[in-house]
Amino acid sequence: DSGVTQTPKHLITATGQRVTLRCSPRSGDLSVYWYQQSLDQGLQFLIHYYNGEERAKGNILERFSAQQFPDLHSELNLSSLELGDSALYFCASSVGAVYGYTFGSGTRLTVV
């Protein structure tokens, strides 16, 4: 157990639907990072939050949004889902990037 908790582990949904992925960071970590991993695109950085504030955006689609709550957990919202959104979504947390990240076990999203 890495200390980073992601739920659900698996999610199957239909095109056009909206889903919410949840991440609880390791105790004491203020930063949360979201990544998408697929066979064709590899590991893609989506977004970074620090203590409730958005700090950096990567290759995140406009259909996707995220937030970090006062208790530091984070949610990634994916809407108007397309088949191509099927992927593993990882959350990672950190006290600071120079110390490295701790990753959760991921949410596998399948869009049918």
Add this chain to the structure above:
Amino acid sequence: AQSVTQLGSHVSVSEGALVLLRCNYSSSVPPYLFWYVQYPNQGLQLLLKYTTGATLVKGINGFEAEFKKSETSFHLTKPSAHMSDAAEYFCAVVRNSGGSNYKLTFGKGTLLTVNP
């Protein structure tokens, strides 16, 4: 801007053979460098990291990496491969993403196959 290049998307070795996974970085400042491992259907796990000090860094599961500034490299090695080492390996470098914000930039990964 810092970036990472992993040479070879797929490396295959025999059990007991040397493992060498290559990583080169580009950085205008002394880098913070990391290697992560991802086993099938799992998240990424930190193997080792270089921040400052000794250039030869030892990690978990018998892996080590050497920071070579002159070659801008941070190659990962293990003297003798085990079947359980089969996984995908990612090299990463800390990158400034604007202002005082820093994040890890990952390479594209190297899939290690270990043959019996």
